[in-house]
Each structure stands twice: as structure tokens, then as C-alpha cells.
Amino acid sequence: MKPKVSRAVYPGSFDPVTYGHLDIVARALRIFDEIIVAVAHNEEKHPVFTVPERVEMLKEATREMAGVTVDDFDGLAVAYVRQKKAHVLIRGLRAVSDFEYEFQMALTNRQFDKEVETLFMMPSQEYSFLSSKLIKEAAALRGDVSSFVPPFVAKLLTQKLVRS
Amino acid sequence: MKPKVSRAVYPGSFDPVTYGHLDIVARALRIFDEIIVAVAHNEEKHPVFTVPERVEMLKEATREMAGVTVDDFDGLAVAYVRQKKAHVLIRGLRAVSDFEYEFQMALTNRQFDKEVETLFMMPSQEYSFLSSKLIKEAAALRGDVSSFVPPFVAKLLTQKLVRS
Amino acid sequence: MKPKVSRAVYPGSFDPVTYGHLDIVARALRIFDEIIVAVAHNEEKHPVFTVPERVEMLKEATREMAGVTVDDFDGLAVAYVRQKKAHVLIRGLRAVSDFEYEFQMALTNRQFDKEVETLFMMPSQEYSFLSSKLIKEAAALRGDVSSFVPPFVAKLLTQKLVRS
Amino acid sequence: MKPKVSRAVYPGSFDPVTYGHLDIVARALRIFDEIIVAVAHNEEKHPVFTVPERVEMLKEATREMAGVTVDDFDGLAVAYVRQKKAHVLIRGLRAVSDFEYEFQMALTNRQFDKEVETLFMMPSQEYSFLSSKLIKEAAALRGDVSSFVPPFVAKLLTQKLVRS
Amino acid sequence: MKPKVSRAVYPGSFDPVTYGHLDIVARALRIFDEIIVAVAHNEEKHPVFTVPERVEMLKEATREMAGVTVDDFDGLAVAYVRQKKAHVLIRGLRAVSDFEYEFQMALTNRQFDKEVETLFMMPSQEYSFLSSKLIKEAAALRGDVSSFVPPFVAKLLTQKLVRS
Amino acid sequence: MKPKVSRAVYPGSFDPVTYGHLDIVARALRIFDEIIVAVAHNEEKHPVFTVPERVEMLKEATREMAGVTVDDFDGLAVAYVRQKKAHVLIRGLRAVSDFEYEFQMALTNRQFDKEVETLFMMPSQEYSFLSSKLIKEAAALRGDVSSFVPPFVAKLLTQKLVRS
Numbered sequence: 009m010k011p012k013v014s015r016a017v018y019p020g021s022f023d024p025v026t027y028g029h030l031d032i033v034a035r036a037l038r039i040f041d042e043i044i045v046a047v048a049h050n051e052e053k054h055p056v057f058t059v060p061e062r063v064e065m066l067k068e069a070t071r072e073m074a075g076v077t078v079d080d081f082d083g084l085a086v087a088y089v090r091q092k093k094a095h096v097l098i099r100g101l102r103a104v105s106d107f108e109y110e111f112q113m114a115l116t117n118r119q120f121d122k123e124v125e126t127l128f129m130m131p132s133q134e135y136s137f138l139s140s141k142l143i144k145e146a147a148a149l150r151g152d153v154s155s156f157v158p159p160f161v162a163k164l165l166t167q168k169l170v171r172s
Numbered sequence: 173m174k175p176k177v178s179r180a181v182y183p184g185s186f187d188p189v190t191y192g193h194l195d196i197v198a199r200a201l202r203i204f205d206e207i208i209v210a211v212a213h214n215e216e217k218h219p220v221f222t223v224p225e226r227v228e229m230l231k232e233a234t235r236e237m238a239g240v241t242v243d244d245f246d247g248l249a250v251a252y253v254r255q256k257k258a259h260v261l262i263r264g265l266r267a268v269s270d271f272e273y274e275f276q277m278a279l280t281n282r283q284f285d286k287e288v289e290t291l292f293m294m295p296s297q298e299y300s301f302l303s304s305k306l307i308k309e310a311a312a313l314r315g316d317v318s319s320f321v322p323p324f325v326a327k328l329l330t331q332k333l334v335r336s
Numbered sequence: 337m338k339p340k341v342s343r344a345v346y347p348g349s350f351d352p353v354t355y356g357h358l359d360i361v362a363r364a365l366r367i368f369d370e371i372i373v374a375v376a377h378n379e380e381k382h383p384v385f386t387v388p389e390r391v392e393m394l395k396e397a398t399r400e401m402a403g404v405t406v407d408d409f410d411g412l413a414v415a416y417v418r419q420k421k422a423h424v425l426i427r428g429l430r431a432v433s434d435f436e437y438e439f440q441m442a443l444t445n446r447q448f449d450k451e452v453e454t455l456f457m458m459p460s461q462e463y464s465f466l467s468s469k470l471i472k473e474a475a476a477l478r479g480d481v482s483s484f485v486p487p488f489v490a491k492l493l494t495q496k497l498v499r500s
Numbered sequence: 501m502k503p504k505v506s507r508a509v510y511p512g513s514f515d516p517v518t519y520g521h522l523d524i525v526a527r528a529l530r531i532f533d534e535i536i537v538a539v540a541h542n543e544e545k546h547p548v549f550t551v552p553e554r555v556e557m558l559k560e561a562t563r564e565m566a567g568v569t570v571d572d573f574d575g576l577a578v579a580y581v582r583q584k585k586a587h588v589l590i591r592g593l594r595a596v597s598d599f600e601y602e603f604q605m606a607l608t609n610r611q612f613d614k615e616v617e618t619l620f621m622m623p624s625q626e627y628s629f630l631s632s633k634l635i636k637e638a639a640a641l642r643g644d645v646s647s648f649v650p651p652f653v654a655k656l657l658t659q660k661l662v663r664s
Numbered sequence: 665m666k667p668k669v670s671r672a673v674y675p676g677s678f679d680p681v682t683y684g685h686l687d688i689v690a691r692a693l694r695i696f697d698e699i700i701v702a703v704a705h706n707e708e709k710h711p712v713f714t715v716p717e718r719v720e721m722l723k724e725a726t727r728e729m730a731g732v733t734v735d736d737f738d739g740l741a742v743a744y745v746r747q748k749k750a751h752v753l754i755r756g757l758r759a760v761s762d763f764e765y766e767f768q769m770a771l772t773n774r775q776f777d778k779e780v781e782t783l784f785m786m787p788s789q790e791y792s793f794l795s796s797k798l799i800k801e802a803a804a805l806r807g808d809v810s811s812f813v814p815p816f817v818a819k820l821l822t823q824k825l826v827r828s
Numbered sequence: 829m830k831p832k833v834s835r836a837v838y839p840g841s842f843d844p845v846t847y848g849h850l851d852i853v854a855r856a857l858r859i860f861d862e863i864i865v866a867v868a869h870n871e872e873k874h875p876v877f878t879v880p881e882r883v884e885m886l887k888e889a890t891r892e893m894a895g896v897t898v899d900d901f902d903g904l905a906v907a908y909v910r911q912k913k914a915h916v917l918i919r920g921l922r923a924v925s926d927f928e929y930e931f932q933m934a935l936t937n938r939q940f941d942k943e944v945e946t947l948f949m950m951p952s953q954e955y956s957f958l959s960s961k962l963i964k965e966a967a968a969l970r971g972d973v974s975s976f977v978p979p980f981v982a983k984l985l986t987q988k989l990v991r992s
Contacts, residue, residue, distance in 0.1 A: 107271040128292035435599040456620035763927040784948035
């Protein structure tokens with residue numbers, strides 16, 4: 009018997025990838041055979057890292073996770089999910105404030121494509137307060153963020169953000 | 173290739189089953205081959221329907237959904253998930269107030285069994301405000317609840333709750 | 337030209353009436369000619385005061401407000417609104433936690449009667465944290481609640497709740 | 501007998517008008533004789549449409565609703581309400597996240613003018629997750645937003661936002 | 665120079681004491697010389713443990729913390745704080761749902777005694793989702809709660825709650 | 829006996845200082861001997877007032893409060909707390925929306941320095957909805973903000989914000 013679903017898409021900004029994101033990927037891999045981590049083009053949010061930089065960081069960070077591919081996409085997330093012949097979209101839910109925005113976005117996405125289902129997963133408790141935004145703020149203030157992101161990401165953050 | 177996961181458990185009170193619950197079951201069936209809808213023994217909450225009544229209603233309501241089985245369980249939900257050789261626990265998230273409680277319960281469950289993953293799914297928007305509690309209150313006040321629950325459930329609710 | 341709406345219903349438990357409720361009535365009277373304050377029969381919530389006692393307290397407390405009538409009702413609030421030939425139902429919104437429950441209830445009510453519109457009003461800031469429940473708890477612990485409810489209500493609360 | 505209130509003001513950004521806004525206008529018209537939909541000057545938010553464009557869209561969208569006038573205003577909303585000899589300010593409440601901000605703004609407004617009362621109304625459930633912001637994001641990504649806004653607005657959004 | 669404040673009261677139900685409560689006590693001890701942990705009489709909440717049992721458990725659990733005394737009180741918490749010649753009341757804030765209730769209670773307390781100040785402290789992240797209620801539910805279902813409460817408390821919970 | 833803690837740091841943007849901030853300072857002074865009000869350098873938020881301007885306003889506004897010093901800091905707040913040989917960081921909690929962000933920030937801060945404890949205090953109810961952001965918006969629209977901020981701050985706000 010073939011699995012009903014073997015592929016899921018995990019879209020996001022990943023600016024930069026955190027241990028929270030990686031935790032979600034690892035959890036999703038226990039349920040689905042293949043996870044496509046997809047970096048959104050969102051220049052209007054003034055990301056710190058370019059799309060190719062974010063893709064590269066994700067590839068490095070997921071190198072040892074079998075079943076993960078990293079990609080980027082432009083346009084609606086649901087359109088990308090369809091294009092990859094998947095119909096599951098994964099989102100991590102943190103303890104703070106995510107929920108209402110995520111709910112609204114998932115309902116909007118469903119309006120665009122009723123066949124794509126959003127699944128919400130919960131990161132490990134220790135990462136449930138991690139926010140890329142706070143991490144960037146802390147790094148800019150010379151805070152040591154190596155307990156929030158992989159070491160090579162921490163280094164890149166410092167290079168980009170610390171005013172010398 | 174075997175599916176990584178083909179079975180998921182959807183535990184709850186189902187006192188009584190609503191169109192919102194049935195919507196979640198249908199959505200979950202598009203992802204998993206088998207859904208076990210599991211009625212919790214929760215006498216301390218003074219349910220309106222007994223466990224056998226709730227199991228019976230669910231069986232009737234899911235009769236035409238291939239891949240659904242209905243069961244009941246005592247003890248921790250995660251222990252039941254394990255016993256059924258599954259490792260996915262499904263919960264529906266409504267627009268109101270569920271999230272914090274669900275998050276807390278999912279973290280507690282994870283503490284009891286790290287291998288069981290909770291997946292949150294979102295019912296159709298028209299059901300995102302449905303609450304078994306409000307439905308019971310309305311039925312007790314002679315409100316017509318047939319747009320919230322299947323007709324035979326509405327009838328049973330009236331029999332149980334309307335003071336004659 | 338006749339007013340489109342001249343009558344509104346303000347349903348609730350009023351167990352007991354607080355300065356927050358009275359503030360909402362006064363505000364509603366500036367918009368509508370007639371406000372019917374309607375006490376719900378809700379024995380399942382084990383109210384401290386009986387329906388006749390609550391009606392009596394409301395009558396006393398609104399005695400000098402022209403345009404207010406006090407009544408009680410059994411059944412759905414929207415059915416009562418219709419029966420009184422009104423189509424506006426007023427609810428006060430406090431700063432804490434009310435909103436999601438009120439939203440859910442208003443949507444449920446709309447399902448029962450699409451012609452009845454719920455209007456939410458905001459009490460004065462000093463009353464935006466008042467809760468009948470906390471007031472009852474405080475009175476039972478011999479707290480002086482006379483800044484939250486009219487003096488005669490404070491007295492009745494003490495009579496009912498303080499263990500002698 | 502003259503109506504106590506026959507005129508209410510519904511201020512907002514309307515960048516652009518959505519079916520949710522129009523639903524609120526229609527509901528308000530069942531209670532008040534005259535609704536003034538008032539577009540706020542808010543250049544600091546970098547609106548997609550100019551004030552005259554937003555006024556024009558609202559006029560077109562409310563053309564068949566008797567009792568609606570469309571205007572724009574600079575300065576405080578409560579000052580505008582007064583200037584129009586009204587004392588009711590209408591705000592729509594969506595299911596997500598609006599409430600706290602709306603509550604805070606309504607209390608601030610009350611500080612500026614105690615005579616102006618804010619009434620909160622609830623859009624139809626199908627519009628309770630609509631957000632002008634998400635609609636603009638979706639349109640920019642070539643999403644079809646015609647189930648969220650009138651067709652002519654969808655067309656204008658595409659003209660403004662889609663990078664050719 | 666004498667300290668401005670050397671004594672703080674930490675009131676609560678403690679039914680039963682959890683690692684989260686003990687974490688708050690330890691943190692408070694770094695700021696204040698003396699912490700009085702005060703068990704509220706709240707029979708109306710049908711606690712699992714009696715007041716003397718809860719006092720005993722707290723004494724045992726804080727035995728090695730210098731500066732802690734355990735007591736119980738009837739009546740308003742602020743009245744008790746005053747009676748102990750303190751003017752600081754400590755409350756722990758968890759990640760979920762506590763805040764609005766705590767805010768409301770603190771404002772109510774301030775109404776009763778303007779001199780008593782409520783300080784909110786945050787437990788360690790690993791305890792930020794602990795809830796005495798969920799722990800009791802889990803223990804009743806034979807869940808192993810020894811990562812949430814001290815071993816002797818887990819044992820007592822099992823004795824009280826597990827239906828044999 | 830020496831006080832355990834006699835110094836606390838109250839960091840923030842203070843753009844500009846409001847009566848809510850001053851209320852927190854006064855409350856904190858009843859518990860600690862010395863409060864350092866510390867203005868954060870946060871150019872990325874495009875503050876209306878420069879750091880020296882904000883420091884000056886705070887000095888003027890706290891002139892008659894014994895035990896208050898005003899300073900500014902660059903970098904992480906917890907690093908500044910340490911540098912001042914304090915280990916308590918004070919934050920005010922308003923009724924709206926603050927909590928989740930504050931909780932997240934406090935947990936992040938704790939990650940950077942486990943010895944610094946965040947204490948949350950509650951402003952007087954009349955200030956619990958004050959927001960520097962809303963005050964700036966109102967001042968820009970020529971609203972009279974003198975019930976929210978000291979008169980000299982209101983005057984400076986008008987000078988900076990009103991388009992002449």
C-alpha cells in the first residue's frame with residue numbers, strides 16, 4: 009500500500025534558520041518521507057540575508073537529515089505546494105502570539121486552494137519562545153546567540169549585524 | 173515503500189460529536205490511511221452522553237468514511253496512542269481560546285511520551301466557532317442546533333436536555 | 337421620520353448587578369430610546385441570587401434611569417429579543433478575556449436568528465476589570481465591595497455570602 | 501418621536517475596502533439612518549491607494565446602499581465625529597487580534613471626547629478573518645483575491661501591486 | 665542602611681505544590697530576605713489536599729531554603745499581606761492564559777489595599793506550562809508526574825487520585 | 829543586615845516618557861532604594877526623540893523622586909544591568925498585548941544572563957491602556973495628550989510632530 013502523503017512543504021522566511029525551525033523539520037520527518045523546506049522571497053520585509061544565503065544556510069543546517077530538500081519560491085505558498093505535487097503545508101506554532109496570525113493565514117491559504125491542508129506542529133518547549141526577530145535584535149547588540157541558532161549561523165549574523 | 177505513518181488517533185470528549193469534529197476527521201483522512209476516533213472517559217466533567225452513547229453516535233456519523241474506526245479509552249491519551257501502535261495524535265484548533273490549553277496539553281503529553289507527536293488541524297471556517305458546550309446550552313434552551321450537529325444528534329440532545 | 341431602532345435588549349446574568357453593568361445601560365440609553373435589561377434563568381450556573389432577587393436589584397439600581405425596563409427570560413436570548421420586537425442585543429466588553437467568548441456567543445446567536453444584531457459596548461475604564469465572579473469571591477472573604485456595586489447590593493452580598 | 505441617534509460614523513483606512521467592511525456598513529444601516537464611511541489620512545502607513553482613490557472605491561462599492569455617504573478626514577476620528585454632529589463611532593471586530601488594539605484605541609478616543617461612543621459590530625463569519633494587509637500580500641503574489649473584495653477592487657489591486 | 669523591603673508573601677492554592685512554584689520561591693529569595701508561602705483556604709474549589717496537607721507538603725519541599733516560612737490564611741490575600749507587615753505580594757506568571765486573570769486579580773487587590781504591590785515573576789521556561797490542574801488530571805489517569813512535582817508529592821497524588 | 833537588593837534597573841524606549849512609566853517608577857521606589865531608568869539606543873525604531881532628549885525628559889519628570897537616576901545604554905539590557913551591579917530588571921505590564929512580547933523578551937534575557945531577574949509591575953489602572961505609540965499618533969493629529977504625559981512633554985511632542 010502506498011502512503012497517502014509522503015511529501016510535505018515547510019515554507020517560511022528562515023531569516024535566519026533557528027534551532028526551532030530545525031526541530032520542526034526533524035519532527036515532520038518522523039511523519040512524512042520528504043520535507044521540502046521552502047524559503048519565501050519577501051524583499052518587502054527587508055530580510056537580513058538574501059534568498060540564496062538563506063537557502064545555503066538551511067542546506068548546511070539540514071545536511072545530515074535524510075529526506076530534506078531546500079528550495080525557494082516566489083508567489084503564494086499554496087501555489088508552490090501544488091507545483092511540488094504535495095498537499096500538506098507545515099507550520100510551527102510557538103507559544104507566543106503566532107496563533108492568531110497563523111490561523112488567519114491558513115484560512116486565507118485554504119481560500120486559494122482547498123486541497124492544500126495546513127498542519128501545525130509544536131517545537132520542543134525550549135524553542136517555543138525563539139523568534140528570528142529577537143535573535144537578530146540580540147545579535148545586533150552583540151549578544152551571544154549560539155544557543156538559539158547553529159554556530160555558523162551565529163557567526164554570519166554577527167558579520168551582518170554588528171556595527172563595527 | 174511503506175508509508176511512514178498510516179494511522180493517527182483523534183482523541184476527545186465528543187459530547188456530542190459536531191460537524192466541526194467530522195470536518196477534522198475528513199481532513200485527517202486525506203493525510204492518513206486510518207483514523208481512530210477515541211472517546212475519553214471523563215466522568216469528572218459530567219458529560220451529557222455516556223461513553224457508549226458517544227461511541228455509537230460517532231460510529232453512525234462516520235459510517236460512510238472509509239478508514240475510520242471509533243473506540244474509547246481510559247487513562248492518558250498518549251498511552252492509548254502507543255497501545256494502538258500509532259504515534260500521531262490529532263487535535264482540531266478552533267478560532268477561540270483553544271490554543272493555549274491545547275499547547276499546554278500537547279507539551280504535557282510530550283513529557284509523558286516523547287515519541288507521540290501532536291498535529292493540529294484547522295476545521296472549515298464555518299465550524300471554527302463551534303463548541304460542544306455552547307451547543308448543549310443552546311439545545312437546553314430549545315434552540316435548533318441542527319446546523320451544528322447531524323440531525324440524529326440534534327434529536328438526541330433535545331431528548332436529553334430539554335426540560336419537559 | 338421614525339427612528340430605525342429605538343429599543344435594545346441587554347441580557348445577562350447580573351448576579352449581581354455591578355457598576356460596570358450600570359455604566360453600559362447608561363451608555364446604551366444615549367443611543368436607544370428604550371433598554372430592556374433582561375435577567376437570564378441560568379440555574380445550572382448556581383447563581384447566588386434568584387431571578388426575582390436579581391430583577392429586584394436591577395429595578396432598584398436603574399430606578400432613576402428613564403427608558404429602562406427590567407425583565408427576565410427563559411430560553412435563547414435571541415428568541416427573547418424577537419419576542420420584544422427588538423433586533424439589537426447589547427453586550428459589554430471588558431478588558432479581560434471576554435472577547436473570545438462573546439464573539440463565539442454572538443456568532444452562535446446569529447446562527448439562530450440572522451435578524452438580531454449584537455452590539456458591543458465598552459464600559460468606563462475604571463470598570464473594565466470588574467467581574468461579578470471576583471466580586472462574589474471578595475465579598476465571601478469579607479472584602480469591602482462597595483466600590484464595585486451599589487451599597488444595597490454590597491449589603492445583600494454580605495448577607496448571602498459571608499459565613500457567620 | 502425623533503430617533504435618539506440617526507447618524508453614525510465608520511472611520512478606517514479602507515486600503516482597500518473589503519467585503520468585510522461592506523458587511524459592517526450593511527449591518528450598521530439596519531440600526532442607523534445614515535452611515536458616514538470616513539477614510540483616514542494616514543500617509544505614515546504608506547497606503548497602497550491614495551485617499552481620493554479609497555474614497556472613490558468606497559463610493560462605487562456602496563452605490564446601491566441608501567443612507568451611506570463617503571468622506572475623508574484628517575485629524576482625530578472623534579473630532580471628525582463631532583464635526584459631523586454624530587456621537588457614535590462604529591468599528592468592526594474581527595476574530596483575530598483586533599480586540600486589544602481596538603479596545604485601547606476606543607479608550608484613548610473616549611479620553612479625547614467623552615460624548616462619542618464606540619460601538620463594535622461583528623462582520624459575517626465568512627469575513628471574520630479578512631485583513632486588508634493579507635489581501636494586499638496575496639494580490640502582490642498574484643493570488644486571486646476576488647472572493648475578498650469586489651471585482652473592480654481586485655482589478656485595481658493587481659494593477660497597483662503585481663510586479664510586471 | 666535597612667532594606668526597604670525584606671519580606672514578601674507568595675499566596676496561592678498549592679494544590680499541590682509543583683516544581684514551578686518552588687522555582688518562583690527560589691527566585692524570590694534572591695530578591696527578598698524572607699518569603700512567606702501562604703496557602704489559601706478555598707474549599708469552594710474542592711481542593712484535592714486539605715489546607716494542613718498542603719502546608720505540610722510546602723514545608724517539606726522548602727525545608728532547605730533559608731528564609732522561607734509556610735503559613736495558611738483565610739480571607740483576602742491583601743489583608744493577610746498587611747497582617748504580616750509586608751507590602752509585596754508575589755505571583756508567578758506562566759506562559760498560558762494566566763495573565764488576564766492575574767491582571768484582573770491584582771487590580772482588584774489594589775482596590776482593596778493600595779499599599780500592597782503585586783510583583784509578577786516568571787518561572788524557568790521548563791516550568792512555564794506546568795499547571796496543578798493538568799498534573800492532577802494526569803495523575804488520576806496513572807500518568808507519572810514525577811517530572812512536575814517532588815517525588816513525595818507525586819506519591820501522595822497517586823494515593824489520593826488513582827481509583828484502585 | 830544588608831538589603832538583598834537595593835538597586836533595580838528599569839530599561840525602555842521612553843519615546844516619550846508617559847504617566848504610566850512614572851507610575852511604575854514610583855511603585856518600584858517603594859520596594860527598592862535605587863531605580864536606574866535606562867534609555868535604550870534603538871535608532872532602528874526611528875524614535876521621535878533622540879537619546880539625549882529622552883534622558884533629559886526623564887530627568888525633568890523624575891526630578892522630585894529621591895532614589896532615581898537616569899542613564900542610557902547601548903547593547904543588551906541584561907549586560908547593562910550587570911554593569912550597574914544590579915540583578916533586577918523591571919518592566920511594566922499593560923492590559924493590552926504586552927504580555928506575550930514581554931514574556932518572550934524576559935526568557936531571552938534570562939538565556940543571556942541567568943542571574944538577572946525580570947520583575948513585572950502593573951501601572952495604575954488609569955494608565956493601563958497608555959501606549960507611547962498611540963500618544964504619538966494622537967499628538968500628530970493635534971490631539972491634546974496632556975492627560976497622558978507631563979505638560980512639558982506634551983509641548984515637546986507637539987513641536988516635533990504637528991505638521992505646521
